[in-house]
Amino acid sequence: MRFSVMLEQLSGGMVKSLGIFVLTLVFSLPLGLLVSFGRMSKNKILQTIIKGYISLMRGTPLMLQLLVVYFGPYYLFGMRIGGSYRFIAIIVGFSLNYAAYFAEIYRSGIESMPVGQYEAANILGYSKTQCFFRIIFPQVVKRILPAVTNEVITLVKDTSLSFSLAYAEMFTIAKQIAAAETTFIPFVVAAVFYFVFNLVVAVGMETIEKKLNYYQ
């Protein structure tokens, strides 16, 4: 196989990896915030449910979770799977897993905020929602950014777990070509791809961190 053909096939996989990455962030970042609210809720029942969810998501392999989300509906309800559901299962699995991690990061940031900020906002007449979104959350974002960067970088590499559902992203294709052509080169291309991808992520996050450095 010519190198250019190989690259062409791999680049199709790159786009799909990127798709998983972007969609997972789009869903898991807001979902994680909701989960963190549940985790910090005064309602003991809700709190316990969320604790269990986070514990399950962190305590079992992501690959296993992907398999459960994908095959679960078939074994439980006899639903027909395959086709577009493969991609949906991947996004659902990744989002549920990453939301659990992001929730704990949000919680660490929110709980580290001094109570005086809430009290000042309360005295000035801000409602609870206004206080959270205008005063608390912007400061939380700055505090949790390094931890979020860690997770986002892990996510880039974790997209390769989609090979377990035979979804044609970067890593799945690289493995296929490597097996069919008995060559090591697709893996080298894959390594370069993930590394450069993460480099871009790291530089991007650093830029945001610098932008937020205007205050302490």
Add this chain to the structure above:
Amino acid sequence: MKILEMNHIRKTFDDLEVIHDISLSVKEGEILSIIGPSGSGKSTLLRCATMLEKIDGGEILYMGERAAWTEPDGRRVYPKGAREKEIKSYFGLVFQNFNLFPHYSVMKNITDAPIVIQKRPKDEVYKEARELLAKMGLSDKEDAYPCQLSGGQCQRVAIARALALNPKILFFDEPTSALDPELTGEVLKVIKSLADLHITMVIVTHEMAFARDISDRIIFMDKGVVALEGKPEEVFDADHTRIKEFLGKFNRV
């Protein structure tokens, strides 16, 4: 007219009653200072008046109308919704450690609440904020962030922030306790300038000379009760063992 009235206030933390049946009132334009040893309940009383703590007994009135009270069965009542907003608009509070919003510039710290909460026109709020900053001697700091200011400057911004909402009464919770003597001086000067404008104030402070100088009336609190109340000279020169002890005039070897 009485701006604030607190009648038979009680406040308990767990099993410890920190405020036992305290009553006080503040008239329009009056300056009341609350002094007393640490742990005597001064700050708690202020936090009850500003609804940061909920009372366990008694009633609080603003502008002659009940703003919080307890029913005979012990249930406490705090109005919600529009009435809550109205009550909150009556008072402002200046904290010991400023509690400025670090991600907002000085200007935004002052103008955000009037624009977002009171929905007043932007240019009017900005104009007023600039006047307030000039009064505070901080005209050149409107684009600075709190982390770039000294403690004294932060506290003056916090005072401007509270004043921007045009409260009927302004509470100070040990406004200079986090500051060195030099910075304390500049903040006290600003508070004094407010006194000259006849702004109604309640000040919890450990600055005795300042309290004596500025106040119309002084309350000396000890162990959760009002031990002494009166005009500054009445309180400071009183033949009262506890206050003599507190003021350090009891120089027994």
